[in-house]
Amino acid sequence: MGNGKKLAVSWITFSCCEDSTIVFVEMLNDHFFEWKEKMDFKYFPVLKSKNNDFTGTDVAFVEGAIATKEDEDRLKDIREKSKRIVAIGSCACTGLPSAQRNSFDESTKREIMMIVERFGHLEKVHPIKDIVKVDYSVPGCPMDEKMFYAALDKLLAEFDVK
C-alpha cells in the first residue's frame, strides 16, 4: 500500500518521431496498475483525449527538440509551470537526430531557408537544455528504459510518493 500521495505528471512532445512516447506506452503494459496509484496524469494526450490540463504539474516529461519560436515559448511556459523537467530521449537531450539540419552544408541550408523562414523555425534546432533548466535526462533513441525507471524512482522519492 502506498501513502496516498501522487506525482502530478505531464508528457509534452516537440519536434521528433515520438518513439519514446511509444516506449512509455509499452511500459504501461507492465506498470499501469502500479503507476496509476502513484501518478496523476495531468496533460497526457497520448493517454487521454479529454481533460488534458497542465495545472499543478510536478514533473513535465519533455520529448523532442526545439525547432520553432512557438515551441521555444511553449517550453519556457512549461518550465514556469513545472517543478521538475525531465528531458526524454536523445532529441530532447542533445537535439539529434531531430537537429540534423544544423549540420547541412551551405547550399542545402539555402534550399531550406524559405521553409525555415516561412514557418517560423529557429535558425538552429535545439536540445531543451539550450532553452530551459533541465532537472533529469533520460538519453537514448528511443529513451533508455532503465534510465527512465531510475529517474522516475528518484522523482517519486523526491516528492515522497510511496
Ligand code: SF4
Ligand atoms: S530520440 Fe530518437 S526515438 Fe526519440 S524522438 Fe528523437 S529520433 Fe525519435
